[in-house]
Amino acid sequence: MTLLFETNDRPDELTVDAAARVVDAVKVYGKGDTQVQALAGVSVQFERGRFTSIMGPSGSGKSTLLHCLGGLESLTQGQVIIGDTDLETMKDRQLTELRRDRIGFIFQSYNLIPTLTAAQNITLTSRLGRRRVDRAWLETVVEAVHLEERLKHRPSELSGGQQQRVAVARALASRPDMIIADEPTGNLDARTAGEILSLLRTSVAEFGQTIVMVTHDPRAASCADRTLFLEDGRIVEDLESPSADQILETLRVLGD
Numbered sequence: 001m002t003l004l005f006e007t008n009d010r011p012d013e014l015t016v017d018a019a020a021r022v023v024d025a026v027k028v029y030g031k032g033d034t035q036v037q038a039l040a041g042v043s044v045q046f047e048r049g050r051f052t053s054i055m056g057p058s059g060s061g062k063s064t065l066l067h068c069l070g071g072l073e074s075l076t077q078g079q080v081i082i083g084d085t086d087l088e089t090m091k092d093r094q095l096t097e098l099r100r101d102r103i104g105f106i107f108q109s110y111n112l113i114p115t116l117t118a119a120q121n122i123t124l125t126s127r128l129g130r131r132r133v134d135r136a137w138l139e140t141v142v143e144a145v146h147l148e149e150r151l152k153h154r155p156s157e158l159s160g161g162q163q164q165r166v167a168v169a170r171a172l173a174s175r176p177d178m179i180i181a182d183e184p185t186g187n188l189d190a191r192t193a194g195e196i197l198s199l200l201r202t203s204v205a206e207f208g209q210t211i212v213m214v215t216h217d218p219r220a221a222s223c224a225d226r227t228l229f230l231e232d233g234r235i236v237e238d239l240e241s242p243s244a245d246q247i248l249e250t251l252r253v254l255g256d
Contacts, residue, residue, distance in 0.1 A: 018045040019178045019210040020069060025078035027064050027233075038064040039075070040233035046178070049208045051201065053221035055247065056230035057255070063182065065230065066214045070103055070180040071095045083177055100129050104171030104179040108186040110163045112155040112170075118162075119151040122169045129174075138173060144206075145169045145199055161192035168199050172209065179203075181213035185220055197223045218247040229254060 027039040038061045046052050046069075056062045067073040068080055071087050080087040082102060087095065104125075105111070112121045122142070126133050142148055145165040155163050164184065171179045181200065185193035201223050203209040213224065221227045222244040229237040229250055237250055 019048040021045040021081040023079040028076045051224040053224035060230040061233040104176040106181040108183040218244045
């Protein structure tokens with residue numbers, strides 16, 4: 001493997017406005033002979049109001065980094081900081097509330113509640129937190145994802161693309177500090193995937209949303225403002241506004 005680049009910048013030494021920071025992150029699974037180090041001292045920050053994609057081969061640590069960033073897994077060592085909140089100091093209940101109130105999630109499998117309508121799924125996070133639904137903002141979000149005629153439909157009555165639109169709207173509806181997207185176009189055809197990526201891009205440009213997305217698709221990654229490449233639990237390249245061709249070339253070199 002040819003190491004293109006390794007980031008050694010500590011996020012607390014940088015000056016850009018960060019929605020989230022990861023500092024000296026180490027994640028180890030297993031013990032003894034079965035021990036695997038998924039993250040090997042990663043330090044990176046995610047700027048507010050920007051779209052970052054993360055790529056890398058299977059086992060590179062990209063999904064682990066995303067899950068730790070979203071508070072779904074804890075680090076073995078290091079820090080994850082959302083705004084000024086250090087996730088590693090929080091108890092389980094506090095983490096649950098932070099994930100509900102400050103982070104939006106979009107998964108490949110949609111993760112919709114089958115017995116709820118599209119409208120109920122979109123507002124679920126707010127209702128679980130017993131917060132008043134901002135009807136004006138909800139209307140803006142629904143219009144942005146083109147679901148006006150589908151709000152009374154249950155997931156089984158929606159196409160895959162429509163279900164993912166509901167998931168995007170749910171993530172946006174609570175106005176989170178950050179949206180975590182894990183292969184959000186993985187189950188979609190090319191046209192529908194393009195529509196979902198356009199929605200994510202619009203949420204950054206028009207709503208100032210912060211998005212961090214793991215993807216294996218160079219075309220999807222090229223929609224981001226920035227693409228990070230992981231290998232063996234380390235960031236080995238960090239590209240600004242890369243094209244799909246640049247991303248493919250970087251992946252090719254990393255595989256040499």
